[in-house]
Amino acid sequence: MFEVPQFALLLSVVAFLLGISGLVAIQLRKSRRSSTVAVISIIVSVAMMVVSLESTPSPTSASPSTTHSISASQRAAKTRQRQAAKRRKLDQERREKENTEKLATAKGTLASKLDDARGLFNASNGNVADESTRDALSAAIAAATQVDSTNATDWTSAVQPLQSAMDTVTASETKKQQDDAQAEVAAQAKADAEAKANADAEQQHIQQNIQPQQTQQQNTSGSLAAVCVDGTSSVSSPGAADYRGMCSHHHGIAQKLGRQ
Numbered sequence: 001m002f003e004v005p006q007f008a009l010l011l012s013v014v015a016f017l018l019g020i021s022g023l024v025a026i027q028l029r030k031s032r033r034s035s036t037v038a039v040i041s042i043i044v045s046v047a048m049m050v051v052s053l054e055s056t057p058s059p060t061s062a063s064p065s066t067t068h069s070i071s072a073s074q075r076a077a078k079t080r081q082r083q084a085a086k087r088r089k090l091d092q093e094r095r096e097k098e099n100t101e102k103l104a105t106a107k108g109t110l111a112s113k114l115d116d117a118r119g120l121f122n123a124s125n126g127n128v129a130d131e132s133t134r135d136a137l138s139a140a141i142a143a144a145t146q147v148d149s150t151n152a153t154d155w156t157s158a159v160q161p162l163q164s165a166m167d168t169v170t171a172s173e174t175k176k177q178q179d180d181a182q183a184e185v186a187a188q189a190k191a192d193a194e195a196k197a198n199a200d201a202e203q204q205h206i207q208q209n210i211q212p213q214q215t216q217q218q219n220t221s222g223s224l225a226a227v228c229v230d231g232t233s234s235v236s237s238p239g240a241a242d243y244r245g246m247c248s249h250h251h252g253i254a255q256k257l258g259r260q
Contacts, residue, residue, distance in 0.1 A: 009052035012049035015048065102152040103155070107155050110147065113144070114141060118141060120166055121137050124137075124172075127176060128173055129175040133171075134172075136168060137165040137166060143158070144159075223235045223259060226243055226254075226257055227253070228250035228253060229251035229252050229254045230251050234246040243256060
């Protein structure tokens with residue numbers, strides 16, 4: 001009662017009202033002894049009320065406006081603290097959501113790149129100019145599959161080495177295609193040259209066989225002509241095999257002119 005006089009005052013008021021109500025009820029029943037008890041209860045409640053009023057701090061000891069002002073500022077401070085805590089919680093939830101989304105995106109990107117890298121590794125077998133480029137790609141694939149982190153940056157960082165290894169393999173494939181094309185062109189040129197050489201040799205062989213025949217035909221057709229020693233000309237009969245008998249009456253042959 002002395003520590004919390006306001007609460008004691010409330011109780012005494014309630015007790016006083018209950019005492020009055022009980023006294024009225026007792027009077028209706030006309031019980032003298034009960035009336036005495038009710039009167040004593042009312043007196044006790046009144047006494048408690050007086051003591052509570054005396055124990056209540058006077059207005060001079062604490063200004064109501066000051067107390068109200070302090071309570072309002074405290075309530076405002078608590079409100080600000082609750083709002084700040086709520087904002088911090090919302091910010092934390094937002095950051096956690098963003099980190100989760102970034103992590104999922106990074107994992108998906110790396111998984112897609114790994115699928116592309118494995119496909120390129122299988123397709124490039126025997127199709128690269130430098131086989132060591134496929135070895136480097138295999139090592140990059142193995143390193144990327146070992147990534148296990150809750151940080152999205154770790155997953156993102158594994159994509160670039162994988163892409164670099166893939167670019168190297170692709171460049172090696174392109175070089176092999178170029179080398180194969182050049183080799184094919186060179187082989188075709190060599191085959192063409194050999195074919196031309198064979199054709200030239202065959203043609204030369206044919207010409208060599210035709211020339212004696214033409215010479216023989218020339219030698220066996222037409223008339224032989226010659227210049228005699230005395231300056232006269234002599235012509236053999238057509239198809240004569242040699243100069244025999246020509247210029248026999250003109251001191252012999254001075255110059256053979258061949259067939260005419």
